[in-house]
Each structure stands twice: as structure tokens, then as C-alpha cells.
Amino acid sequence: MASASFLKSSPVLDKSEFVKGQTLRLPSASIVRCRPAAPSVLTVRAGSYAEELVKTAKTIASPGRGILAMDESNATCGKRLASIGLENTEANRQAYRTLLVTVPGLGDYVSGAILFEETLYQSTTDGKKMVDVLVEQKIVPGIKVDKGLVPLAGSNDESWCQGLDGLASRTAAYYQQGARFAKWRTVVSIPNGPSALAVKEAAWGLARYAAISQDNGLVPIVEPEILLDGEHGIERTFEVAQKVWAEVFFYMAENNVLFEGILLKPSMVTPGAECKDRATPEQVAEYTLKLLHRRIPPAVPGIMARSFLSGGQSEVEATLNLNAMNQSANPWHVSFSYARALQNTCLKTWGGRPENVKAAQEALLIRAKANSLAQLGKYTGEGESDEAKKGMFVKNYAY
């Protein structure tokens, strides 16, 4: 968090200075001569975008609103389309995303939408840019910037998240295209440890991504997902989550990330999917809030929790969990960043047919409104459909 000036002051000269031909001075305490601290200027971290980042983060974290995650990669989107008997073509993806972004009044309950790269550059079936439609709906466009998970060498069969190469120019380009926030999802697996290496890598990758995103005007959503797979109980999840978040924040601090300009996407603290002891929404809320209280600096404006539909949760359960977390005041806005928990019923209702678009959009709006109420702690669960209550577990779920 130090401003750049005194990060450079170090009694031990780094290699680059030696290479430049300066005399290598012995780092003795009394004759240390380093570059003097730069004359103090206002410590503006995150380059010139600081104010905008803070404003964008606050807008996304506005009361009664949350994020619609619609950034499924083409492969993953293909699975969704296949589930309703549709081919994975660009036209179909375009049709589906058009359906989502044009839901009338969506902006009342949704403050941000995360897009996949293809969608960021797409137009709706009416020929309007997707980002323009979103902005008109008062929804901030976001963009997934990671390049997926790959095996982590030297670990216990764990993964790490790629995407730092060229990230600066990509984020700059996305900003030009209209994106104002970014998302990077890394994972940690409890059955595989997690090893200290995997946790460190996940945290450091997130920290670097966050710093680079801010440098290019995008509010980074920081998402270290603790995978649901496993037989472990809620205490173990809690323990691992505390460790992971401690590392994430420490490394972000080291990377001079502006905490007022980030958002978090934590996984709620629950038992593992195969654990025989289940937890009530109140228990999940209690553990998750405790985690947040112990690890999240109040400067962070918003916590956009992810759901666990892949872990057997239903849309309604996701809403109930969020509602339970908003029964008393929190130092940060606690809201949702849901993909399937918002889209599931909508997708099924659409089934790929134009005549079903209106009904599908209504279904999405119903979920969005329910989660909006949950964000305000006012969700009652009345009038929920059966579809919304069905769980959907996929073992070893991978994006």
C-alpha cells in the first residue's frame, strides 16, 4: 500500500541498478544512500482511475441490487444450450444473451452484468450493441478476463488460474469497449489439501489481476472459489476460507490495490457437497458473515456472493442464504453475483422458442426481484415456483 516512492527505497540494490553501472555500495546501515523518497504527492493508487473505480464499485454495490453473471465461456454456454436442445452456435448464444439483457426493468434489481468476451463485442439480434443495451438499462457491463484453470505443477493435483499475460492491454481494450468491471475466478480444493502452494498461487494471481485491472479502469471482482466437492464439514470450509482470504488481502495490499475500488465474490461457507451433515441458511449465514467480519477490511464496498447451484442448491436456496446474511447491518453491501441461480428457470422456460421469450424474461425478473429483496433482508419466499426449488448437483463441476 505504500506509494511508489518508498517501495523503491531499499538498502539492498536490486539487479537492475547494478546492471545500469552504478557502483555497488555495501548495504551498511550508516552509509545507505538510496533514491530519496519522492516529494510527497497525493497517494493516488490505481493510477488515474481511482475516483471512477470507487464510484463504479459503489454503483454496483447499491442497495437492492446485485450482479447477473452471464459470462459462460462458449463451451459452458454450449452445455446450457444443449440442456434445452439447442445447438451451440454464435447465433443461439446471441439470441440467449439478447433475451437476458433486454429483460424490461432488469436494472431495478441488477446493477452489473458479467460478460464473456464474445458478448462484449456482440450486438443483440436487433443490431444494438450489448453493452449499450446494458448501460441504457442502468446495468454496468463487466468482463471475464481470466483464461481458465490449468493444472498446477508441483501441487497435489490442484489448479491455478491463467490470464496475466497481456492482461494490461486486454483490460485497456475492454475498457474502450465499455466494460467497467472485471472478473477472475480461481479455485481452491479442500479434498486436495489445499496445499500452501495452491493457496499462495490463487491469492497472488488474484492480487496481480486486481492491480492490473485497476490500472486500466476496471473494478476487479476478486473471486477465490472454494470448491464444494468433498466430504468435509462446515468448520473445515471455514478454516480454509479464513486462510485463503487472509492471503488474498495481504497480497492485494502488497500490490497496492485500492480496496475502495474492488468487489469480492466469495463462496458462502457451507459443508462439502458429500458431507452428510447439512447446514441451514441461518448457519451458512452465520459462518459466512463471521468469515467476512474476520477477514474483509471495511473499505471494500461490496461483497457479491456466488451461489452453489452446481452443488445442489436450488434457486430458492440461493436466495434464502442471501436473505439470511442481510438480517442485520453489515459494514459492506452483501449481495449476489448469480449465474444459474438467476438463469436456470429462465433458460428452461425459453427452451429456444421465440414465443417463449416474454415468459422467460418474466421468470428472470422474478428471480432478480427475489434476490433484490434478499439483499434488503426482506425475502419471504412466497409464491416461488417448483422449478425454482429444484436442486442441481453436478459432481466435479468445472466451468
Next chain:
Amino acid sequence: MSCFTNKYADELVKNAAYIGTPGKGILAADESTGTIGKRLSSINVENIEENRRSLRELLFCTPGALECLSGVILFEETLYQKTASGKPFVDVLKEGGVLPGIKVDKGTVELRGTNGETTTQGLDGLGQRCAKYYEAGARFAKWRAVLKIGLTEPSELAIHENAYGLARYAAICQENGLVPIVEPEILVDGSHDIEKCAAVTERVLAACYKALNDHHVMLEGTLLKPNMVTPGSDAPKVAPEVIAEFTVRALQRTVPAAVPAIVFLSGGQSEEQATCNLNAMNKLKTKKPWALSFSFGRALQQSTLKAWAGKTENVGKARAAFLCRCKANSEATLGKYQGNATLGEGASESLHVKDYKY
């Protein structure tokens, strides 16, 4: 286990929260024998046990003062001392609704290879000492780590060493029923501006909380005693509102909401300055999930000492001065201090001593 839970967990949480009760704060009366000697000599009083005892009795038995306090930090000698009529000080405090605390560190020593940076000693046998202090009535402890700002300071080494020392101390305290006050003081000495102090404070606090988390310390059962974020002692002064903004912002960026209270050290500020700054912080309209209060030594006792001057006939006057500062700071925790509370002699005097060593 993510953070230990033992038989003291609930008590630690309760006591830590109590310290942060609105309208209350901590009197740091834990000056070591050597340090209190300096205070006494400044008013021409001999540094003998009886005088040290008298001074503390003067403070603790000031009518009305204990209502403004939630805790008093004691030096070991004082923990076992009594009033002139034979009542143990710990009982006086407890009956007044004040938790007794105990300084447990053993001072600082220099870190080899640094430019005069230090680490704090005291971990050896700390567990047994804490258990003993708990039996004697102490319910919280204090350990002061010291860092300074310079061209190359604080170094990574000094930050790491002090943060991890604090974390070890904190874990051991909690094991023995004492709420640890985590005190990473960044000295005010220097000509740096407030931004530099803010950046260093944020860096140090981030490291401290990383260390505490690594050591499985239960944050709900701890307190933080940081410096306020101010310009260096040789730099131009700024208004209390500016200090408040920079300080609270630094804390928002580093201190998880689980920590119930932050009790500032006064570090050489005058009595009045310290109170005004604390007041400004409590008036600030922004996210503050922890209580913001005081843990003042010099900034509570300065004018009291001057008024006392070691003479029995001055006790009344001295107590009035002490009560005045207690009330002022109590109001400051509520953002209600109006300023210039019947200024005792010395209330506006800077208490800064360069390179201050306990």
C-alpha cells in the same frame, strides 16, 4: 482449527467488547520503573516505590474518573500494590467497573543490520506470566512494538519481525485468558507528511493482521492500539479533521470488522490535541465498524502530574485535572467534545520526545 476456541473464548470476546464501551477508554498507567522515574523527576519527586504508589492511587481513586474508563494498563509492580488504606488496586478498579490490564513486554532491542530499528522482547515464559497475571486479576495485556519512518524504514525485516512478535504474544495471551492489545506504534519522529505516514501505517497494519491470522488469533478477542495518522513531528501541522480522515481511512483498509475496538496511543501529542483528534474521528461520517477510543498515558496524566508536583496538599487539584481529561476523552469517544476543557497547565504542551524510548 481456524482459530482456537478454549475455555476463555467467550470471556475474551466479552472483555474486548467492554473496553470499547461508548464513553470509555483506557488509562495507560504502565510506565516501567525507569520511565516513571523520568516523569517523577520532571516534577522533582524521588523515584521510590511509595511515590510511584501514591501517584497511581491519586489517579485510580479520583472520584468520577473510573466511570470514564473501561481499562487501566498497569506495570507489574502496580498490579500487586494497594491504596494507603490497604485495598488492592485491582479491587479498586474492578469495583469501579474497570478492567485491569498488564504490560507484558520486556522492552525493545535493536535489530542487527538495520538502521536503528528494533524488535520487542518478552516471549520467553510469557505463558506462565500471563497465567499468573490472570490470577492476580488482570484481564488484558499490552505489548508495544515500535517502528519508525525514515528513508529506508520501516524495513521489511522490522515489519515482519514486529508483526510476528505481536502475533505470538497475542496467541499466548488468549491461551491464558488475557485480551491482547496489539500495539504497532509507528513513531511520529521525522519530517514526512501525512500521506507517507498513512501509507506506512497501512503497510504495517496489513502485515500485523496477516501475522495475527496466520497465528490463529481470535480477532474478536483482541484490541488494536495504533498511532493516529499524522504528519511527522518536524512537518507542518494539519487540522484534526484531516488526521481523522487519514486515520480512519487507513483503518478501513486494514482492520477487519471483527476487531471490536481501536484504542489510540497519543504518542507525544498534547493532551488537547489527542482529545481533539479522537473527537474528530468519532464525528466522521463513514464506515466505522469498530469503536474508536483512547489508550492514553501522557495525554491523560501530564497536567495531573504538574498539578500534583508530589505534594499531598495538591492532590485535590491534581485529581480535578485528571478528571477533566478523563471526561474530555470520554466525550471524544462520542464525538461530543467541545474543546478546551478547563485547560490545566500543560494541557496544550506537546509531549513529544524525539526517539522516545520507554
